[in-house]
Amino acid sequence: MMISVDRDEEGRLKDGKNVLEVQNVTKEFGSLVALNNVSIWIEEGKITGLIGPNGAGKTTLFNVITGQFRADKGKVFFRGKDITKLKPYQIARRGIGRTWQVIRIFPNMTVLENLMTAANLRERNAGEKALELLELAGLVAEKDSYAGELSTGQQKFLELVRILMFDADVMLLDEVAAGINPTEQLAALELIHNLCDQKGKTFFIVEHDMDVIMGHCDKVICLNFGEKIAEGTPKEVQNNEKVIRVYFGA
Amino acid sequence: MELLIIALVEGILLGSVYGLGAMGLSLIFGIMRIINLVHGEFLMLGAFTCFWLWFLLGMNPIGATFVAMLVIAALAAFLYKVAIFRVVGKFPLLSRVLTFGLAIFLWNFSEFAFGSTFRSVNYPTGSIGFLGSYLSVNKIICFVVALIIAGVLFASLKWTRIGKALRAASQNPRVALISGINIHRIRLLSYAMGGALAGIAGGLIAIQWAIYPSIGQILILKCFAMVALGGLGSLPGALLGGVFLGIAESVGTMYWGATIAGVIAPLTVIAVFIFRPQGLWGVVERVD
């Protein structure tokens, strides 16, 4: 990676210009070290991928960023402000949205209601905004169905646009493409790119499908046993020997 | 000072009996993750079973207590088979409301069948002098019975195969499911055992106190307090919580009178839940 004036030697934007920074975070569950001194930074308007074998600590990292877990050590900064100790809802309101590895929509509520849950109470035209987002997700026809009746793919779209409802700028997506059919996968990726290019949204995505990661991410980070073992462009990471060892067990 | 010691001893004697009831509640919670709101009625029915056996058949009250154990265990097993099993592991509202409804039913059934008069078992065993005061032998006998039962329970949980299965299921219901333990039988067993413990505790209460149908409501409150103190799902915790509550109540009664002592239990529950939800001795545990 090139070192330019406003970047430090690791390629990090200086002066807290990275939209999201995780600094030396450690998270332990009893004797298990789920995250070990992990530092990452996410640039605004880019798609960053997070890879690593099962149990590497990817979801745990998301949980630390969004406040579900409190880090044992280390800090999380969002737009230069320390958010380590904030509650999940406060972090969400600052502009970090997430989806879950196991879909977490509200199954006994309608699709429209699912979006309205995330609406700002003071917002006047929340209803119109919700409809626009449903259009984006191709779910307008289903707006009055119960969310639990949708297909897995549709539920993923719903979960994704729900975080747009509260205007999240940074979206952490835990396994977006898993369990949905190829057509939906393509549509989801297109949506992500559009949001990124047109609205300047930032994405941080966990994905097991290497094609998705390599073809769509600007930067890739690899975790293994709670440690960051590589980061860089998809190509760099793909050719990183540690990564190769983890994935192909050489 | 002597008064305080007497209150302490009385509290320990009382608390051991309470503790049996609370252990039943805790056992059921540990295995099924439901709050057995009928538990107070189990205690009340145990007390009445003991009373009627003594009153009608002239049975020895301690013997009657053990019969009460079997009767309430059978009742619990029956309720599990017809109703409770349908709501275990479902939306928690269902189990709470179901056991709540059962409690209302059993309580008012007793009101209807037995009337709301106070009754008591007359079991004269005399009393012994203690620090210039008297302790009734009744209470000491009940204490010994409670200790024996608790001892047998702990031993069987520790060393028998079924006891180990129960403990495994209590630690993690899902793991137990995978590891081939028949979870339905375990649940049935734990519910019946919870009932059995309540039955004995009820019988022992009938020997010491006046009983009446709505006593179940007061007793379940005490059980909540003990279980809260000991940590939901922990058996030794429940027993310790019982002793703790017994002492708090007897000392409280001595200093402030019975009315205030009556709110010790509910306020303890709320305070413990808010400040130390894992109980005084328990480890952190997620509920629901």
Place this chain on the structure above:
Amino acid sequence: MNKSDKLRLAEKFKTDKRLWLYAIAVIVVALLIALPRIVSPYLCSVVFLMFIYIAYAEAWNIMTGFTGYINFGFSVFAGIGGYASAILIIDHGIWWPVGWLLGGVFASIGALILGSFMLRLRGSYFAIGMLCLLLAAPVLATTEYLIPLTHGGYGFQFVQPVSDLTMYYSAFFISAATVFVAYKIITSSFGAKLLAIREDEEGAGSIGINTTKEKISAFAISGFFAGLAASVFFAFQNYIDPSSAFSAWYNSLPIIMVLLGGIGTLWGPVVGAVIMTFVEEFFWSVLPETYFMACGAVIVLLVLLLPGGIITWFKSRGILPRTRAI
């Protein structure tokens, strides 16, 4: 019935049954207003009770049905409201409508205070905590510290402040207001947030919902209507004492009614309350001794056989449209 049939039915309902519904609603309201002139005072008092029950049930539903937090301590708020209004009206000579309103306000404040620490408890802890609060309340009300306020076990004897007719219309208004507010809540994004808490509280937090604040708001609203309805109820009953104020019976009644009608639905509590009013009246006259027992049995049977309640059953059969407004 297959899915398209259901959909068609719902559509049909939308277009030509809407008008019918409005017509029926207007007729019912007119009938209820005219009722005191048509029927006997006895029947009027039953309908009065029905209004109170509707308000109770809907208030309980706002808390428990919408947020999923089981409030086993409903009577605490009814009791606080009843006592507050009795103290204000009898001991301080406050004009009765203001006294009633303040009864609701005090209950609401009580709910706010109790809620702000009780609602930190989750699941079983909350349910047990509220039950303990209920059982502690009558004892606390008779402790020497509160006797100057509550008059201890003796309680209050009302000099009936207003005519039965005024009570009737007040209760009517209160029940209508409760249902209206519940309607406003459940069709708003506030309501959606409450339902989200019921569905998945952690998930709700992750999309920016301040779950504590929303729960406490729902609690306070629920407490307000409970206290308001209770004020009128105790005035009608003409006395209040600790055992009636914090009665286990009036604590369970809303639970039965809401379960019967449909928990978490708008009209379920109303349906349940209407049915239970007349069932109660009937049972009281036929088998007073076994009445409570029967109610326990009804709760058990409802949970086992019709866990969603009447309205939900109709909705799942496609007989009623699946909208929050019903």
